[in-house]
Each structure stands twice: as structure tokens, then as C-alpha cells.
Amino acid sequence: MNINWTKERSLMLSRALTWAVLILACALLFLIPIITIWYDNVSEKPPIMPILTAAFYLCDIIAIIALWQLKNLLANISKQELFTDCNTRCVRIISWCCFGVAAVMAALSFWRLLALLVAFIAAFVGLILRVVKNMLAAAAEMREENDFTI
Amino acid sequence: MPITVNLDVMMAKRKISAGDLAERIDITPANLSILKNNKAKAVRFSTLEAICRELDCQPGDILEFTKEE
Numbered sequence: 001m002n003i004n005w006t007k008e009r010s011l012m013l014s015r016a017l018t019w020a021v022l023i024l025a026c027a028l029l030f031l032i033p034i035i036t037i038w039y040d041n042v043s044e045k046p047p048i049m050p051i052l053t054a055a056f057y058l059c060d061i062i063a064i065i066a067l068w069q070l071k072n073l074l075a076n077i078s079k080q081e082l083f084t085d086c087n088t089r090c091v092r093i094i095s096w097c098c099f100g101v102a103a104v105m106a107a108l109s110f111w112r113l114l115a116l117l118v119a120f121i122a123a124f125v126g127l128i129l130r131v132v133k134n135m136l137a138a139a140a141e142m143r144e145e146n147d148f149t150i
Numbered sequence: 151m152p153i154t155v156n157l158d159v160m161m162a163k164r165k166i167s168a169g170d171l172a173e174r175i176d177i178t179p180a181n182l183s184i185l186k187n188n189k190a191k192a193v194r195f196s197t198l199e200a201i202c203r204e205l206d207c208q209p210g211d212i213l214e215f216t217k218e219e
Contacts, residue, residue: 148191150181 015074022067025060032056048111055108055115059101066097083139091133098126154214155193157186160205175200 028035036056040047073090081087105119161171172182177197184190185197198209205212 145191148184148189150177150185150190150193150197 011074011078015071015078018067018071018074022064022071025063025067028060029057029064032060043112045112051108051111055104058104062097062100062104066094069093069097083136083143085137085140088133088137088140091129091136095126095129095133098122098129102126152216152218154216155185155188155190155212156214157182157201157212160207160211161186164205164207166205171201171204174204 032053036049036052039052040049069090073087073094076082076084076087076090099122102119102123105115105122109116109119161168168182168186169179172179175182175197177200185193193213198212201207201212202209
């Protein structure tokens with residue numbers, strides 16, 4: 001089957017996926033107590049339900065903030081607004097969200113060592129996004145200079 | 151910006167409207183407005199040349215440098 005894959009369709013897919021994950025993250029807010037109980041039951045270590053619940057809630061809220069920014073970023077891209085200060089801000093917030101999750105997971109690793117791996121991955125993604133943000137800021141500056149060269 | 155564009159002064163001296171000048175130097179009125187209102191980050195030599203030609207002036211008549219305190 002030959003699907004005519006265009007830039008617009010790719011963008012539409014990204015937006016649809018972002019919305020889907022955003023809805024999932026919002027729904028997860030109501031499911032966190034159930035997930036925490038389940039995790040504490042299957043875990044062989046001593047139960048730490050309040051800590052786990054707090055960590056999961058924090059991570060989920062941070063994820064919702066990041067997804068909202070991602071949604072804004074994709075909306076700007078579809079409006080052909082690429083190298084703007086607004087987009088740079090979005091990427092910067094997402095990057096800080098990753099560092100936020102990394103911090104929460106690093107704290108959780110005192111009780112569950114596996115969380116350290118998640119913390120490392122989140123910090124790594126945050127770092128990559130930070131570099132992308134720096135690049136985007138430089139591109140926005142160049143675009144502005146180009147636009148205001150008469 | 152320590153560089154000021156005094157295009158409006160020169161235009162008034164030569165009694166030429168913004169629309170006319172924009173057409174003669176082949177730039178959009180919006181870009182001429184950016185230049186006139188000191189919003190421009192840079193000016194191409196070709197644009198400067200066209201402005202000087204049409205207004206019969208020197209670059210120094212349009213651009214002015216003022217020391218920042």
C-alpha cells in the first residue's frame with residue numbers, strides 16, 4: 001500500500017500522538033493510587049506507598065506540563081512559525097521538565113535503586129533538549145537578523 | 151542602537167513619500183518602514199546605494215552614529 005506521506009501528515013500524526021499521550025497522562029492522575037498499590041504489592045522490597053504516590057504524582061504533573069508545551073510547539077510549527085522565541089521557550093520548559101523528573105527519580109532511588117536509571121535517562125534527554133534549545137535560540141536570533149536586514 | 155537612520159529627514163528634504171521611495175528603490179513599504187523607524191538590524195550596500203541614488207545624498211546623510219553613555 002502506497003501511502004502518500006507528506007510533511008503535513010507527519011505533523012498531524014505528531015499532534016495526534018501528543019494529544020493522545022496528554023489525555024493518557026491526565027487519566028493517569030486518577031489511576032496513580034491503583035498503580036502505586038499494585039507496584040508495592042509486586043515489589044519484594046518494604047512498602048513505601050506515600051513516597052511512591054508523591055513521586056508518581058510529581059512526575060505525572062511534570063509530564064503534563066511538558067506535553068502541553070510540546071502541543072504548543074507543534075501548533076507553532078504547523079503555523080510555519082519555526083525559529084521563534086516562543087518555540088525556544090517551549091523547548092527550554094520541556095528540558096527543565098526532564099531535569100525535574102530526573103530529580104524526582106533520583107530522590108526515589110534512595111528507596112528503589114531502579115529509579116536511578118530512569119533519572120539518568122530523563123537527565124540525558126533533558127541535556128539533549130537543552131542543546132537543541134541553544135541551537136533554536138541561535139537560529140531565532142539569526143532569523144530575526146535576517147528579517148531585519150533591509 | 152548607537153546608529154540612527156535619519157531617512158525621514160532626508161525624505162522630507164527631498165519631498166518624497168515613503169511609498170514612492172519604496173517603489174523606486176525596489177523594497178516593500180513594510181521594509182522601508184522598518185528602516186525608517188530604526189528597527190533594522192542591518193542595511194545592505196545595495197539598499198544604501200539605491201537610497202543614496204534616489205535621494206541624491208551620501209550614506210552619512212542617512213546614517214548617524216551617537217555615542218552611548
